[in-house]
Amino acid sequence: MEAENSKGHFIETIIKEDVENNKNDGQVVTRFPPEPNGYLHIGHAKSICLNFKMAQKFNGRCNLRFDDSNPAKEKQVYIDSIESAVKWLGFEYGTPFYASDYFDRLYEFAVELIQKGKAYVCSLSADQTREYRGTLTEPGKNSPYRDRSVEENQDLFTRMKNGEFDEGEHILRAKIDMSSPNMNLRDPILYRVKKASHPRTGDKWCIYPMYDFTHCLSDSLEGVTHSLCSLEFEDHRPLYDWTLDELDTPCHPQQIEFARMNINYTVLSKRKLQRLVEKDHVQGWDDPRLPTLEGMRRRGYTSESIKKFCDIIGVSKKDSRIDMGLLESCLRDDLNEKAPRVMAVLKPLKVTIINYPDDLTEELMAKNHPQKEEMGTRSITFSKEIWVEQDDFMEDPPKKFFRLGPGREVRLRYAYLVTCTDVIKDEDGTVIELICTYDPETKGGNAPDGRKVKGTIHWVNANDCIDTKVKLYDRLFKDENPEKDKRDLVENLNPDSLQLLENCKLEKCRGELEAEHVVQFERLGYFCLDAKESTKGAPVINRTVTLRDAWAKLAKKNNPPRKNKQPKRKKRPQQK
């Protein structure tokens, strides 16, 4: 599946044309400009990949620049987290840039605007400013302070900088057009007084520039050629251009907008994610159910699979809601290649092989990857008592069930063919143990007489295994679009998004379990250690993603979740 978008999306087309026409001397410079006010999620990964890949493709560079012009919301922890996420994705950015590094220059630009009569200090209150701005359908009114002299503006702005005024007393605004149909052009605010300590500049400043003023100038100062951002900034482009046109700047980058990513059954907005975290609906920003990069990493997502996903979904201006299945498909694709196979039983059912010698333990050879010889083999032990998966036994199996049932023979992977001869139940009628016989002639799993056995199931040696807890994850929300209507997000939460299994049995593996080292539990899925919850001797394992499961699909088709019709089975079959 090496489906690199060879044709290229519309942004690539624009950049390519610019390079061919020798615009910007054929140079390409992009930037990824996060505000350090939260953690990155997969939506940011799309922007990161886009910006870095465009730079790579055209032999340019991409800056990581923190858009840190609002000290009220920004923190060093976010800066650290963002840096680590970008590195994890595998992109090189050298030393990060900060909008705050340009505060002095930005101040000079503001003065330049004042001198040219293009900016003024406005002393309306916040409420008044809003009233004067008008509405979507009515034009705004000029501020009574709009015609202050250059000298007065200069004096006031200097005093704003010197901390002589309180927050809200004065703001610096661009003088554009209060009747513009574009709200962004109705004398937008350039600077406000904010007596907050900044994570990087400390208390040096008590006025801070607004996004529209900061962003375009930062781009220009860095020699950015293509400033890629999301669709909601389309309306800001005229202001981006106005600012750069009015000021004497190094260059005039081209802003190009693309659609943000949405994925079904999850949310991709910092605000909403924050709410889930703060209200304890999930266990922190790195909860493996979250689409945050930290959460996904902890869950076992590889950076390669995320990059692949971003590559496959493309870039356009259309609102989209991408199927979570596509993300998972990219993950499985990558993990299938790299994950060593191992056996583990999640919901154990004891099996006693009645004709197997009591004290014998045999060593059997198992492949670490069925298609990749180079990944080698390992030795696993086998004895009279083993664990198998509860789901691999049915007392009254339906037609196409190839697994264990009374009188049925299956292959224990890499071991022997066994036949179920007895079923032991407790007083409630729950099956608690299976008695089987094995065929000693079938060591390794092949029958010398050529008889074919359709089913192969996994198992774990009962007296030589590791007890673990395993966390299974499902989609965070019940609804495909949790943001639909104004309904409360929380009502939409899937109560079964996390399932903790306490009594899992893992094959005693040679390699130690490690965070971010994903292995495949055969027939179950991909799993990795949850370093955050594991303690010495008490591992906790995350299920990264399940395997594709044709049987589950078939079973569901033949026995669809009951509507109103009453089911006529005595017991609920226990498949997933």
Added chain:
RNA sequence: UGGGGCGUCGUCAAGUGGCAAGACACAGGGUUUUGAUCCCUGUAUUCAGAGGUUCGAAUCCUCUCGCCCCAGCCA
């Protein structure tokens, strides 16, 4: 009802006047000691709708409809 954007398969997405790519999903089949992987095969007479221009339209023109964004001293 001001302004800005967007409508191509269930979901993404190519396509820019000359036979509607590809991926995921789905359906069928083959291989298989993972019901995994892998491999075949099928799946849009039609591009939001209606008119028009043209030998020829998803592509050009007109109108209509639907969806998203904008009234933070957030980014």
